[in-house]
Amino acid sequence: DTEVTQTPKHLVMGMTNKKSLKCEQHMGHRAMYWYKQKAKKPPELMFVYSYEKLSINESVPSRFSPECPNSSLLNLHLHALQPEDSALYLCASSQTSGANEQFFGPGTRLTVL
């Protein structure tokens, strides 16, 4: 299995809602990533998990809260988001955090009303 899966594919939420994005991989990768991507722009790194521990937080606002319950799963908890947080949220994984090749999921298209 060389796939990274993400759910849901689309999400619409209000500014007072709490929601979670989920990511799963079964490639035995030990590094997982969250990226945010605006339309026609490159992905921007948000968080890096290495061996289930948070290793990089790119100064992301606390309304985004990542969680890595085990080596195959990565969640992104959302609370009190702003309309400008609307974007495609991509999850990726790699063998280790220093490995070059990252495998990306299809993303969750998030709209904040």
Add this chain to the structure above:
Amino acid sequence: TQLLEQSPQFLSIQEGENLTVYCNSSSVFSSLQWYRQEPGEGPVLLVTVVTGGEVKKLKRLTFQFGDARKDSSLHITAAQPGDTGLYLCAEAYGNKLVFGAGTILRVKS
């Protein structure tokens, strides 16, 4: 973190035409990756180039890495509508993958 410059930003061509997109930096790349992202999907790795002067081919796609490892190009021969997407170059920098701004390619049939 070094800046990766990609050009052109946008490219709209007819099916069957050839095209080249570029990725440049003022600093030496340790290695460079090219990704393609189709609409509604995540980026997919096309190739990694490591050695200066390296040329890699993937069907109709030819990737070159400059001798000084400061630039790279992606050439597509006889473009097809399925080549439409966002082409990104990226460098692994520590634990991070740093992307260029991307080239949006549209191939019209």
